[in-house]
Amino acid sequence: MDKLKSKDPLHGVTLQQIVEKLVNLYGFDTLSELIKIKCFSSNPSIKSSLTFLRKTDWARKQVEDLYVKSINKF
Template sequence: MSNEQTNSPLHGVTLEQIVTSLQEHYGWDGLAQRINVNCFKNEQSIKSSLKFLRKTQWARDKVESLYEATF
């Protein structure tokens, strides 16, 4: 394992944990204000957000950056 990976604040944290933590912290509306994606505005569920974020790298990057900045 590289040092970069083990030193990452996201090491060992799943995407589901990230989305759940952010949703609990900001709420769906707060997330939608910070990251302009429909899964935070319309279909507001962890499941639909995970489905979108797993196939949309730019959005996932933004979510991970917000998580790092928040926690």
């Protein structure tokens, strides 16, 4: 077993990659239903979502949690 391989599914994945994968999988409409944050429902874009999520820890945690739950769908 490779000792350097992290078991953390978020290891080496940027927030931008996470948001892009979730948007590609669910689209902003479904994403805004799954995670109730305004950056996904009101005039959504990757850029505006990243700006909000980088400043808002609780929202970023919800996005990361959804990413981990959805990892097998990518």
